[in-house]
Amino acid sequence: MKKRQKDSAVISLHGIVKRFYIGKPNELEILHGIDLQVEQGEFVSIVGESGSGKSTLMNIIGALDRPTEGEYFLRGRNVGETGDKELSMIRNQEIGFVFQTYNLIPRTTALENVELPMLYGKVKKTERRARAKELLELVGMGERMFHKPEELSGGQKQRTAIARAMANDPSIILADEPTGALDSETSRKIMDIFHELHKEQGKTIVLITHSGELAEETDRVIRISDGRI
Structure with a gap:
């Protein structure tokens, strides 16, 4: 049985x-003993200059990389x-990733890009298509869903x-x-969309940014410098 944390944080990093x-x-050594907790439904920002360690920290929070030392509990696991x-x-199920470079598949439409994460969850085709359309409508892309990334502006891609x-309805x-x-x-x-997802759907959002102005819009600002909070 996997060890579970006792605190209520959805994201909990220790040392x-x-x-x-x-x-x-x-x-x-990029990160030096980071302690950080994010509660369910929080909208937090992690702010730091280039080389501060925020991208390394993001990879660990997103379970894209593992720490050298310390413990990371994600929803108690x-x-x-x-x-x-x-x-x-x-x-795939717990975390929705949004990147600066969009990471869309070039040869597929916006609709097919949104459907992709649901393929791994073995969601039926009709359900995938309906959910993808609903989500694209939600973000104001209803009229562009059959266009490929090369036919979209930067804002439309994002x-x-x-x-x-949001395809698999992640909590984070x-x-x-x-x-x-x-x-x-x-x-x-784009920030308005995040605020809506936070307020209307109760999503836990972690925003990685170098912009202090954007960070001030979030519930809590976490500053990282030289690999330390």
């Missing part, structure tokens, strides 16, 4: 250290004691990416610089 080995005897196959399923992140949305490649007006619209 997280991350080192990268660049051949003996050299090693590079000890990630360090979880096998790769189970961890992949957790990522709206599609948000809809895809992890957004890594989601407005970094967008102009100020489009950024405002």
